[in-house]
Amino acid sequence: DAGVIQSPRHEVTEMGQEVTLRCKPISGHDYLFWYRQTMMRGLELLIYFNNNVPIDDSGMPEDRFSAKMPNASFSTLKIQPSEPRDSAVYFCASNPSGRAMRNEQFFGPGTRLTVL
Amino acid sequence: QQQVKQSPQSLIVQKGGISIINCAYENTAFDYFPWYQQFPGKGPALLIAIRPDVSEKKEGRFTISFNKSAKQFSLHIMDSQPGDSATYFCAASKGGSYIPTFGRGTSLIVHP
Numbered sequence: 719d720a721g722v723i724q725s726p727r728h729e730v731t732e733m734g735q736e737v738t739l740r741c742k743p744i745s746g747h748d749y750l751f752w753y754r755q756t757m758m759r760g761l762e763l764l765i766y767f768n769n770n771v772p773i774d775d776s777g778m779p780e781d782r783f784s785a786k787m788p789n790a791s792f793s794t795l796k797i798q799p800s801e802p803r804d805s806a807v808y809f810c811a812s813n814p815s816g817r818a819m820r821n822e823q824f825f826g827p828g829t830r831l832t833v834l
Numbered sequence: 835q836q837q838v839k840q841s842p843q844s845l846i847v848q849k850g851g852i853s854i855i856n857c858a859y860e861n862t863a864f865d866y867f868p869w870y871q872q873f874p875g876k877g878p879a880l881l882i883a884i885r886p887d888v889s890e891k892k893e894g895r896f897t898i899s900f901n902k903s904a905k906q907f908s909l910h911i912m913d914s915q916p917g918d919s920a921t922y923f924c925a926a927s928k929g930g931s932y933i934p935t936f937g938r939g940t941s942l943i944v945h946p
Binding site for chain 1: 868878923927933936
């Protein structure tokens with residue numbers, strides 16, 4: 719199994735530009751999560767999907783952030799316009815439903831975003 | 835509101851020593867307590883987990899101790915090795931939820 723795949727691994731952009739982060743969850747996992755990691759705030763849950771439907775987006779910091787999951791194998795997190803304070807590592811994670819596995823999050827390698 | 839408090843923020847241990855990381859939680863509905871290990875440039879990965887019906891769980895050199903009455907749990911790494919140098923996150927989740935609440939993380943450095 720290839721695990722959770724994220725792209726790009728690194729992104730450097732200028733303030734005001736649109737940024738799109740991509741994620742391919744593990745096949746068969748029906749939960750998908752987007753996290754942001756910073757030194758100041760640790761791991762923050764931004765949004766999660768179940769069966770491609772957004773369930774809770776209360777962690778999305780502002781309207782500049784949006785996420786979509788058009789199908790079971792692909793999700794995007796978009797920031798428009800980007801700001802320097804958005805600089806962080808963004809992780810995608812997936813999780814299979816089912817009692818035995820319900821609490822293990824499988825994380826991707828992350829995208830390190832730098833907004834200049 | 836931080837529902838899972840983790841300490842220390844950073845920890846330096848000599849090779850062969852014992853590393854101890856502590857977490858405290860507030861929500862008594864939590865019933866699953868995993869620890870995640872994150873190496874630089876990687877995403878966190880599940881290391882070991884415990885449920886509140888036991889007070890201790892051991893897997894190799896890694897042990898979770900759980901104190902339900904105090905609402906605290908800790909990770910002990912015995913015979914710490916340089917390869918254990920990583921960031922460790924405790925987490926907690928409640929029945930029926932797929933969403934763990936993470937602690938802030940502990941950066942562990944094990945000196946050779």
